[in-house]
Amino acid sequence: MHEIPRLSLRLYCLALVCISVLGCSNLGSATDRLATAATPYKMDVIQGNVVTKEQVAYLKPGMPRATVRDVLGSALLTSVFHADRWDYVFTLKRLGAEAQSRKVTVFFVNDLLDRIEADDLPSESEFVTTLRSGLSVKPEKLPALDASEESLSKFPAPAKRPAAELPVPAAPVRYPPLEPSR
Known part of the structure; x- marks a missing residue:
């Protein structure tokens, strides 16, 4: 295997450290943006x-x-x-x-x-x-709820059922008394 000489490894590490330090001087605004983007959610x-x-x-x-x-x-x-x-x-x-x-x-x-x-x-x-006003997504504009006679005429009128077909309500349920009568 090919071994990297110690001198070139040291130079490589030194160059990496110098580039990192130089890069940090321009990271101020980027780190601020990253910190604000990473703040936890706080509910109202x-x-x-x-x-x-x-x-x-x-x-x-x-x-x-x-x-x-x-x-x-x-x-x-x-x-x-x-x-x-x-x-x-x-x-x-x-x-x-x-x-x-x-x-x-x-x-x-x-x-x-x-x-x-x-x-x-x-x-x-x-x-x-x-x-x-605190919502990040603004709700879409809702459509107008207007119904003209022309648009309503497209739907059939409900059929009226004779009284004999209407359901008969069930007799009320009678529960036993909670306390014994005296």
């Missing part, structure tokens, strides 16, 4: 109750607590020390964007809505738009 973190302008506009002073709960949902924060106050807090954290935070506080007097203190709230369409 949505916490709390989303409260919109439309929901707050629906609330009127004098509404009972149950109605407020139906409109806004259960409060994120309720306090034993502030029984007449409900706090609705919402945060949205996503990669590459500043965290959003909104707060709505509802005050009650004698179990009736007294007043509302709220940050600047988005409308429902504005909120949905902020969720979609």
